[in-house]
Amino acid sequence: MDYLDQYLLGALDADDPFSGPVVQLDDAVDEVIKLRAEVKVRAVAFSVHDPDYAVRLLERYPAFDAVMTPTALQPQGGRQPAGPVSGVLRGRGVKARHIR
DSSP, rough: OOOEEEEEEEOTTTTTTTOOSSHHHHGHHHHHHHHTTTTTEEEEEEEOHHHHHHHHHHHHHHHOOOOEEEOOOOOTTTTOOOOOOHHHHHHHOOOOOOOO
């Protein structure tokens, strides 16, 4: 295998002792970004259950290419992201997709 399409830092949680404070993720994120720069990873993503924590992560680490949450970012039938993550996504020109 030459590269990974996406590297996902999974299930990050502000209250989880494994994830810890955002500052503890600096080294992990730096390593994944380095892998992307070396073209060993094409996209860097994270999953999170708390949309507010997702916003904090996106603000701290603007290099993330994708975010996965268990909550819908789009209102029923709508095409625009909703909730606290929406402003960050729209500010980056990212289109949110709802996958069922």
